[in-house]
Amino acid sequence: MTDQLNPFAVQTPEDIPAADVVSLFVDVFSDYHNIPKPGHTFLNGPRGSGKSMMFRYLEPDCQQLRLSKPLSEIPFFGVYVPIKNTEIKLTEFNRLTNRHAEVVLSEHFLVTFVAVKFFTSLLKAQITDTKGDYAKSLREYYNGKFAQLLRWNGWTEALPDIPSMAELVDIINAFRDVFSGYYSIVTSYLRSLAFTDTPLPYRGPLFGYLDFMLPVIQEVRSLGFMPSVPVFLLIDDADNLNLTQTRILNGWVSTRTSDVASIKISTQMTYKTYLTATSQAISSPHDFNEVNISAVYTSAKDKYISRVEQIVNRRLEKYGIEGTAQQFFPEYVKQEDAIRKISEEIRSKWPEEGRGYRASDDVTRYARPDYMKSLLGSSKSGPSYRYAGFEQLVHISSGIIRYFLEAASLMFGEMRSQNDGALVKHIDTGVQDKIVREQAKQFFFGEFDKLECDENVGEEGVSHVKRLRNLILALGGMFHSILISDLAERRVFSIALTDETDEEVVKVFKLGVRYGYFHESSIGNKEGTGRARLFILSRRLAPLFNLDPTSFAGYKFATTAALKKAMDNPQKFNRQVGHESTDEILEDPQMTLFDGAGR
Amino acid sequence: MNATNQPSILEHLTRCGKDDFPNGSDYIARYKAIETSLNENIHPFVTPAASSVDGGYLTGHGISHIQTVMARVSDLLGSSPLDSLSCYELYLLLAAIHVHDVGNIQGRKNHESAAADAVNKYDIIFGTDDVEKRLIFRIADAHTGRRGSDKDKVSKLQETDHVLGKTVHPRFMAALLRFADELADDRSRTSKTLLDSAALTKDSEIYHRYCYALHSVVVSGDTVRLSFDMTSGDAGKTFQKDGKDIYLLDEICDRMMKMHSERIYCVRFFPPTIRIDRIDVSITVYGPHYIDDPLAVINFRMEEAGYPPESSRGIFEICPQLENHLYGSPLTGKSLKDYLDRNSQ
Numbered sequence: 001m002t003d004q005l006n007p008f009a010v011q012t013p014e015d016i017p018a019a020d021v022v023s024l025f026v027d028v029f030s031d032y033h034n035i036p037k038p039g040h041t042f043l044n045g046p047r048g049s050g051k052s053m054m055f056r057y058l059e060p061d062c063q064q065l066r067l068s069k070p071l072s073e074i075p076f077f078g079v080y081v082p083i084k085n086t087e088i089k090l091t092e093f094n095r096l097t098n099r100h101a102e103v104v105l106s107e108h109f110l111v112t113f114v115a116v117k118f119f120t121s122l123l124k125a126q127i128t129d130t131k132g133d134y135a136k137s138l139r140e141y142y143n144g145k146f147a148q149l150l151r152w153n154g155w156t157e158a159l160p161d162i163p164s165m166a167e168l169v170d171i172i173n174a175f176r177d178v179f180s181g182y183y184s185i186v187t188s189y190l191r192s193l194a195f196t197d198t199p200l201p202y203r204g205p206l207f208g209y210l211d212f213m214l215p216v217i218q219e220v221r222s223l224g225f226m227p228s229v230p231v232f233l234l235i236d237d238a239d240n241l242n243l244t245q246t247r248i249l250n251g252w253v254s255t256r257t258s259d260v261a262s263i264k265i266s267t268q269m270t271y272k273t274y275l276t277a278t279s280q281a282i283s284s285p286h287d288f289n290e291v292n293i294s295a296v297y298t299s300a301k302d303k304y305i306s307r308v309e310q311i312v313n314r315r316l317e318k319y320g321i322e323g324t325a326q327q328f329f330p331e332y333v334k335q336e337d338a339i340r341k342i343s344e345e346i347r348s349k350w351p352e353e354g355r356g357y358r359a360s361d362d363v364t365r366y367a368r369p370d371y372m373k374s375l376l377g378s379s380k381s382g383p384s385y386r387y388a389g390f391e392q393l394v395h396i397s398s399g400i401i402r403y404f405l406e407a408a409s410l411m412f413g414e415m416r417s418q419n420d421g422a423l424v425k426h427i428d429t430g431v432q433d434k435i436v437r438e439q440a441k442q443f444f445f446g447e448f449d450k451l452e453c454d455e456n457v458g459e460e461g462v463s464h465v466k467r468l469r470n471l472i473l474a475l476g477g478m479f480h481s482i483l484i485s486d487l488a489e490r491r492v493f494s495i496a497l498t499d500e501t502d503e504e505v506v507k508v509f510k511l512g513v514r515y516g517y518f519h520e521s522s523i524g525n526k527e528g529t530g531r532a533r534l535f536i537l538s539r540r541l542a543p544l545f546n547l548d549p550t551s552f553a554g555y556k557f558a559t560t561a562a563l564k565k566a567m568d569n570p571q572k573f574n575r576q577v578g579h580e581s582t583d584e585i586l587e588d589p590q591m592t593l594f595d596g597a598g599r
Numbered sequence: 600m601n602a603t604n605q606p607s608i609l610e611h612l613t614r615c616g617k618d619d620f621p622n623g624s625d626y627i628a629r630y631k632a633i634e635t636s637l638n639e640n641i642h643p644f645v646t647p648a649a650s651s652v653d654g655g656y657l658t659g660h661g662i663s664h665i666q667t668v669m670a671r672v673s674d675l676l677g678s679s680p681l682d683s684l685s686c687y688e689l690y691l692l693l694a695a696i697h698v699h700d701v702g703n704i705q706g707r708k709n710h711e712s713a714a715a716d717a718v719n720k721y722d723i724i725f726g727t728d729d730v731e732k733r734l735i736f737r738i739a740d741a742h743t744g745r746r747g748s749d750k751d752k753v754s755k756l757q758e759t760d761h762v763l764g765k766t767v768h769p770r771f772m773a774a775l776l777r778f779a780d781e782l783a784d785d786r787s788r789t790s791k792t793l794l795d796s797a798a799l800t801k802d803s804e805i806y807h808r809y810c811y812a813l814h815s816v817v818v819s820g821d822t823v824r825l826s827f828d829m830t831s832g833d834a835g836k837t838f839q840k841d842g843k844d845i846y847l848l849d850e851i852c853d854r855m856m857k858m859h860s861e862r863i864y865c866v867r868f869f870p871p872t873i874r875i876d877r878i879d880v881s882i883t884v885y886g887p888h889y890i891d892d893p894l895a896v897i898n899f900r901m902e903e904a905g906y907p908p909e910s911s912r913g914i915f916e917i918c919p920q921l922e923n924h925l926y927g928s929p930l931t932g933k934s935l936k937d938y939l940d941r942n943s944q
Contacts, residue, residue: 096761098761099761099763099764100730100761100762100763100764101730101734101760101761101762102760102761103757103760104730104733104734104760105730148716151715151716151719152713152715152716153715153733154715154719154729154732154733154736156719198622198764199621199622199763199764201726201727201728201729201730201731201763202728202729202730203727203728203729204729205729206729206730206733210755255749277757278754278755278756278757278758279758280754
């Protein structure tokens, strides 16, 4: 057996050493140019789309390595602030609601949390202080202005002493310990509320962002060991903040202090509100810039393929595997040859039977669907379509890099066990196909079981989750029927809403967007008078419904009434699709689903 | 009783019961302890200490000024303050009035933020809850100054909050204190003796002259009536301010513009039941002595009227983001055209 390492193992970015980050990270900031620039930014993208890795890359240790420059010359100082449920979203805060200074205590809690991370970043930056000048100036600040700032904010107790011989690292640690202590005071206080119905007095400091956090950042920055550049507060997974914390963070964004601190907020598209604690709305572009990862990559799929190719090639190289992404994830030759043969037939018949403006259009539209259709007649033990080949796998990952890497990692593991000790130099097409099919099943069946435990019940007693599951089954089945039909456009993956009469339908789609089953976009409406919502089914589900994942251009217009019926009874909907025009079913449900049977 | 012969907010506080306060605590006793302690240990020393730190001679920031601010708040709230504020809010507001200027004891700069530091040693009488204490200081802090570069400090407070199980309205309390403080810059902050003495430096004299001239402030319905007087001698000479010569009338006009802005700003946070729509100003100039007949009487009214004034910097004043825009700095038709031309090449 070899001990060949898995090049696609997905690690938490926080745990990856700077050297590995710099060698593995593909610079995507040409796609998201606002992120490394001063100014508040929201970075929205589903789980696994690379947000945390981007933030890790912006940290000072990575930037120094990337630019081969000392800390004093990097263009910004990134402070990574991961928002995890266990650390920040304490349910005990609910005990303060409408009782005792929820906003004030929450802001203080957030500030201490960010301050701990700020000093952790300073430690991580490994500042050199050979003469001890920086230690001296930071100690003076600690005993002077910092102590005064604490007094102004109500903290009367003396700070722990810092020995005069303490080194810079020790002093930074002392700051971190001070803030960790304040953080603990709040958590202890919150826990003590569990034992009483009476609001208990809070004894401790109370910090705000403007009157405490910013002055601390400014003063520490002015001491000479940090670059004189904006500090980027990289708030990762801000969806995990509770509503009050979210409103407080929005208040920070509304301050427009980006020359001192620019706030970069990543969300998984479920950010709770854009209102501040004082009920003012923040908006783009006035208060912040906004980047939507899935919007960038669904509107420019070549860019995404190219990014994934770079990521894979870097990993192969780092792990000593020769060859390109395409060679490591080969296509199924027999299948591709057969598709090429169909392509040639289409091309040769195009002058007489062609439907598109060019022969190549018809080839793109019909060759792969015709091949997939040709397999339908074969027995279960006969050939079936194989989801294999680098580009096809990239399409299936649906714009989210983690989906690609997770599948690739599993494929590598499977291949390593099949190889019986030999080095893995490529992934067999059978293994590729097996894993993506398993992943699609897991994504649909496994994840839905989890979701059903979490989500609320809808107005008619059918849970939103069940309706979403039904909707996906109905649409997946319909898209497959269209793929094997004789329609001009067969590679349909999207539904455009002709109306929004039924809000429940939109809510169910939105739930699907939150959990990655759909992407949301917009398209010109049928009347040409405005835009209509477009929901694109995740291509991760393509193997589940035997769909062609290589395009998502095709879409169908549908009324919310028709979709509501699909959600209520997907089997009936799909039976109907088998008998009637999909356009009629989707746009005139009253006639087709009920009355239309007798026509 | 105050100038309008209504019970003051302090009198209203003393009529409240323990049940009106968090956890049934005796906040009236606590307030009295605060008042006694600050009146004895801090207020009398604020003006001399600030004058010593900063030089010059500060106008009165002692007990008399605190009482004037309380009287102005009472005037603004009218005869039924408990219609607008709860008993607990009266306590918070009165405590905030007491501490709003005590930071001056460490010098005038940032005095509004230094109040907590100045009274930390009186920890026990301010209660045991730091949230409540902080709220008092935040209400006090919003009476002047900036937060960062932003003068709009009242908006940074919550409109409604909950402290120790009681609902409070921090913005309203802060706006009340702020506007009352603006109206309290009157004759009670200085004295004829001081004006005639050599203790006043040239740089501080104009502030004392202004205070001395403002002899009456009356809130009547939706109008604040201010009455100034001055001798012809004071009207005819100039005083030093920021290195320039200024007449007393010009100083009064400048201050009236500020008061007008403060009225517009603060009233924004008042409930609809309290309306202050205008400031009526009357300035009387006497002969060399105040017992002489008036030589001139100037009356004017300050209220919002007509079409809002246009800002001198146009849209860039209201929308600063257009000054440094992706498409041009500033963003104009020409800079947009240039941007489009550059990108079409």
